[in-house]
Amino acid sequence: MRFALDIGRRQELPGLQVRDDEELDDVRSILADVCAALSEVGAVDFVASGFGQARWPVDVGTDLPVFLEQLPEALDALDAGREFTLDFYEQGLERTLRFQPVAGGYRVRCESHTAWKPAPEVEVIESRGLRTMLVDVRSRFMEVLAAAAPQVAAHAWVRAWAGEA
Structure with missing residues (x-):
């Protein structure tokens, strides 16, 4: 199993407008806006693989913000040694990954909600390697965001999401 954010060319996003109406929006709105803009300019590539598929059909505009919004809870659960899902x-x-703690790591079950079937259905990953992989995606996203739209990277909601507040 692998999740990564491959950074291509550095690209500024000077016209990026984010929604941050405190009554209507939250960090998910910002993540979605940023990912849509990054997708338009082709600045990054979101990579997911595992369970018998070398490269999942994920994209930056749709699947990356869904993944990113779940990272804080996943990392909190990982640090506490609790079960969690992505x-x-x-x-x-349409897949659900269920992470169950086992000695020194996590047993991960992939459930498909389409015709595609994972083979194998279960993979085991070391806790440290899993944490490194998830933190790396978050760090690389923040690196791209800081270069492309520093005003957005400095937003309080984004800093809290990234664990910096």
């Missing part, structure tokens, strides 16, 4: 619920992908 849900790739967007149409076409």
Whole structure:
């Protein structure tokens, strides 16, 4: 199993407008806006793989913000040694990863909600490696965001999401 954010060319996003109406929006709105803008300019590539599929059909505009919004809870659960899920619920992908702690790591079950079937259905990953992989995606996203739209990277909601507040 692998999740990564591959950074291509550095690209500024000077016209990026984010929604941050405290009554209507939260960090998910910002993540979605940023990912849509990054997708338009082709600045990054979101990579997910595992369970018998070398490369999942994920994209930056749709699947990356869904993944990113779940990172804080996933990392909190990982640090506490608790079960957690990562849900790739967007149409076409529709998979749920269920993480169950085992000695020194996590047993991960992939449930498909489409015709695609994982083979194998279960993979085991070391806790440290899993944490490194998830933190790396978050760090690389923040690195891209700081270069592309520093005003957005400095937003209080984004800093709290990234664990910096």
